[in-house]
Amino acid sequence: MLWINTTSYVIDMETKEIVLPGEKIAKKEGKRVGRGAYFENDDVFASVLGIPRISENEIMVIPLSGIYTPRIGDKVVGIIESVEISGWTVDINSPYTAFLPLSEGVSGFVDTARADLSRFFDKDDIIFCKISKVTKNKTVQVSMRVIGARKLYSGIIIKITPTKVPRLIGRGGSMITLIKDRTNCEITIGQNGIVWIRGENKAKAIEAILTIEKESHTVGLTEKIEKMLGVEIKTKSDSDEEV
Amino acid sequence: MKKSDEKLIINGKRIDGRRLDELRPIKMSVGVITRADGSADVSSGDTHALASAYGPRALFPRHLQESETGILRCRYNMAPFSVDDRKSPGPDRRSIELSKVIRLALEPTLMLEDYSKATVDVFIEIIQADGSTRVTGINAASIALADAGVPMKDLVAACSVGKIDGKLIVDLCGKEDNSSEADLAFAMMPSKEYVTLLQMDGTVSNEELIELLDMAVNNCKRIYEIQKKVLKEKYKIEEE
Numbered sequence: 201m202l203w204i205n206t207t208s209y210v211i212d213m214e215t216k217e218i219v220l221p222g223e224k225i226a227k228k229e230g231k232r233v234g235r236g237a238y239f240e241n242d243d244v245f246a247s248v249l250g251i252p253r254i255s256e257n258e259i260m261v262i263p264l265s266g267i268y269t270p271r272i273g274d275k276v277v278g279i280i281e282s283v284e285i286s287g288w289t290v291d292i293n294s295p296y297t298a299f300l301p302l303s304e305g306v307s308g309f310v311d312t313a314r315a316d317l318s319r320f321f322d323k324d325d326i327i328f329c330k331i332s333k334v335t336k337n338k339t340v341q342v343s344m345r346v347i348g349a350r351k352l353y354s355g356i357i358i359k360i361t362p363t364k365v366p367r368l369i370g371r372g373g374s375m376i377t378l379i380k381d382r383t384n385c386e387i388t389i390g391q392n393g394i395v396w397i398r399g400e401n402k403a404k405a406i407e408a409i410l411t412i413e414k415e416s417h418t419v420g421l422t423e424k425i426e427k428m429l430g431v432e433i434k435t436k437s438d439s440d441e442e443v
Numbered sequence: 444m445k446k447s448d449e450k451l452i453i454n455g456k457r458i459d460g461r462r463l464d465e466l467r468p469i470k471m472s473v474g475v476i477t478r479a480d481g482s483a484d485v486s487s488g489d490t491h492a493l494a495s496a497y498g499p500r501a502l503f504p505r506h507l508q509e510s511e512t513g514i515l516r517c518r519y520n521m522a523p524f525s526v527d528d529r530k531s532p533g534p535d536r537r538s539i540e541l542s543k544v545i546r547l548a549l550e551p552t553l554m555l556e557d558y559s560k561a562t563v564d565v566f567i568e569i570i571q572a573d574g575s576t577r578v579t580g581i582n583a584a585s586i587a588l589a590d591a592g593v594p595m596k597d598l599v600a601a602c603s604v605g606k607i608d609g610k611l612i613v614d615l616c617g618k619e620d621n622s623s624e625a626d627l628a629f630a631m632m633p634s635k636e637y638v639t640l641l642q643m644d645g646t647v648s649n650e651e652l653i654e655l656l657d658m659a660v661n662n663c664k665r666i667y668e669i670q671k672k673v674l675k676e677k678y679k680i681e682e683e
Binding site: 236 | 480481498499500501502510552554557558559560561589590591592593594595596597598632633634635671674675678679
């Protein structure tokens, strides 16, 4: 299942302008100042290296590098770090570890006095979950009780720069669908830059993903990846695809 | 430090043939340490600094954490082979002080309010030292931080100015540094025109100080242009 965050963005390759921290982008003129930007008096400046986006009511900068900062609603791939008494701590590839409470992890009643929680998720298990809560002092909570959230069995994970996730997904999921189709792999991308891959041709898929990460700023990348992956591999059965 | 009788300025030219207000040739590259979140390699003449930036990342031990903001940690270190006489490795009084001074020069530009309890780490290694190492280190650290995608108000550009043989000069090399009447390390946020570092050794008159600051500001802006160019070069969208 491919899932695209509504807040995700696809870098528009038509704009070639890059701004650096401290460079003036535009006049504020009553617009909202979004991520990657700040304002002084009526001028809006970039605070990160990226591509400026000026819309009717918002000015922001799409970063080209940087770490993942958890935001409510993001779907991420996490790794269980430890099993606690009433939940799990999850590494989500950000400065802050997330907590998965028991009630958000499994449905139904669990008697914490008797049950060992590692029955559900053990250390080093990989999960696909959603950020459900982020407090001001950065306590992060994740939830498994949302559509699409699941435990990811076997397979391998690779990390890419989180800011390049939208490029890997492509416009309307075009890029990732291409890789999935051509390699017949199951791929799950977290907004946090962790990518989970399972399938026979995973080496090829990884190569493609890393190429996208390395050359994310070039034009005509889809064609290049298409060429790289060659013809579509005939699947044994189409129902084999992920649900 | 011995003061030699050697003339350091002859016919308006300095020992390495530069004019009084001329910077040494500057080379910059970004992203040289691929394992780091951001990195830069800056050399100014024979002074060569390598900086890498990490983070914001989790900060331990916990007593260092700030609940309202992220923090910046800096380490300035000179390689044992960076100078003529082998420098004994490890932090000493000088490098601990410079680490702090560099941290204070970079801190005003960082916007870490959104990264409470986290840290940004900057490591500066001086591979080769020939004067003005702290400002070269700041120039490298500043573009390493921008490369790492850390939110910043502005880049930081730095340069040194000084006085020898009664003349005011820019970008002191090691020899000039050792026999200068005064030397001043200067860092600023160029597009905001905020000064973030101002350190001086020696004596100058009021008028000379004003003139030195003017020279420093002008040259910081020149360095800023190079910093901007090298960063944009790395991230520019290539056409097939």
